[in-house]
Amino acid sequence: xxxxxxxxxxxxxxxVFAVSAVASSSASAALKWETCEKVAAGTGxxxxxxxxxxxxxxxxxxxxxxxxxxxxxTSSGGTFKLEASGVTVTCTAVADKGELKxxxxxxxxxxxxxxTGCTTNKEHCKVKSAKGKQKAGEVLVTPNTPSELALxxxxxxxxxxxxxxxxxxxxxxxxxGETEKVVGVPPNDVHTLEKGGCALANTAQVTGNVxxxxxxxxxxxxxxxxxLSTLKVFGLGAKLVGNDTQKLTSGxxxxxxxx
Numbered sequence: 001x002x003x004x005x006x007x008x009x010x011x012x013x014x015x016v017f018a019v020s021a022v023a024s025s026s027a028s029a030a031l032k033w034e035t036c037e038k039v040a041a042g043t044g045x046x047x048x049x050x051x052x053x054x055x056x057x058x059x060x061x062x063x064x065x066x067x068x069x070x071x072x073x074t075s076s077g078g079t080f081k082l083e084a085s086g087v088t089v090t091c092t093a094v095a096d097k098g099e100l101k102x103x104x105x106x107x108x109x110x111x112x113x114x115x116t117g118c119t120t121n122k123e124h125c126k127v128k129s130a131k132g133k134q135k136a137g138e139v140l141v142t143p144n145t146p147s148e149l150a151l152x153x154x155x156x157x158x159x160x161x162x163x164x165x166x167x168x169x170x171x172x173x174x175x176x177g178e179t180e181k182v183v184g185v186p187p188n189d190v191h192t193l194e195k196g197g198c199a200l201a202n203t204a205q206v207t208g209n210v211x212x213x214x215x216x217x218x219x220x221x222x223x224x225x226x227x228l229s230t231l232k233v234f235g236l237g238a239k240l241v242g243n244d245t246q247k248l249t250s251g252x253x254x255x256x257x258x259x
Contacts, residue, residue, distance in 0.1 A: 031149035031156060033065040033106035036253040050253045064257070065102035072099050072249045080115060080221070080242030084233035087200065089127055089174070091139065092117030094244060105149040106256065108158060113141035120176070124197035130175040135191050141172045149256055150211070152226045156256045157211040158219060159228050169207050174233070176200040201234070208232050210240050214256040219244040 036051035037060065038044075044061035047053050051060050065071065075096050082089040096113040100106065118137045120127050126136040134140050147160040162171040177193025184190055195202055208230035212219035223229040223240045231238045248254055 030257065031105040031151070032257045033071075033100045033102065033149070034062045034255055034257055035065060035071065035248070035250075036060055037063040062255075065100060065106060065254075067103040069102035070099050071252070071254070073097070073246050074249060075219075075244050075246040077242055077244035080240065082206070082233065082238060082240050084238035085236045087233070088121040089139075090119055090121070091115035094242070096244075098246075100248070100254065107149070108147040110141070110145040110147065110160070111143055113145065115139040115141075120200075122176075122198065122200055124178040125176050125200050126178065126180065126193055126198075128175050128191065128193060130173040130203050133187070133190060136180045136193060139172060139174065142170065145171065149214070150228060152211060152213075152228055155226075156214045156258050157226055157228060158214050158256070159209050159211045161209050162207050169209070171206045171208075171210075174204050174206060176202060176204070204234050206231070206233050206238070208238075212244070216255055217246050217253065219246065 036046070036049060038049070039059055039061050041057045041059045044058045045051075045054055046060040047055040047057060049060055051062055075098070077094045078092070080091045080094055094113065094115045096110050098108055098110040100108055116138055118127050118139050127139065128134050128136050129139045129141070131142070132140050145160055146163060147158045150157055150159050160171075162169040175193050176198050178196025178198045179194045181192045181194055182189055183192075193202070209228060210221065210223050210231045211226040211228040212221045212223075213226075221240045221242050221244070223231055224237065229239075231240060
């Protein structure tokens, strides 16, 4: 193939990639949070407060959460697993608080994410978050973790972004050890894990982004099934698996729009 034909082919491919990128960006910008709101009778589409059944008295309708608008929420989930390089951290529950924020695309801020009942698959190795006052088995993610709606293929996902730590994209630093040392008395007591017979490094950063599929009011974390997930532990690729159910404190039903 001549150099001119190669050059034309490369230019054509670049044009295709550019168009695809613009289309993807436009589609993501169309993603917004919506709440099921009560409206004047006869002006809505739905008869119930979850906006699932159409019909009279037609007093509920989906309403987009616009820029500047927000809704506080809480969420909870069952078992979560973080796996990396043969190490598995299993937590029996997670609870968090946050805030949905309007705009295009819609965003979210997880003000607090606390995993509890956390253990490892390595003998003599307990686990906790390195910062704060958490006890062994408790992992508190660095507060105010942001997320943003995006498209992964045809699926709407919420991408949580590790943005903490100087020059890093850290979610949390995990601490490993065999024995738990406690200094002071509640509420000012400090808990640390001492290495003992634990073969793991004393600390490990959890960094990157992690994407969860938005399914109604649930977040499904099949990471790393999504390319938007770039989670790492020990500097190596990791995956997070678990489901989280979100609820607005107002009691309104919500969802993410789909282009």
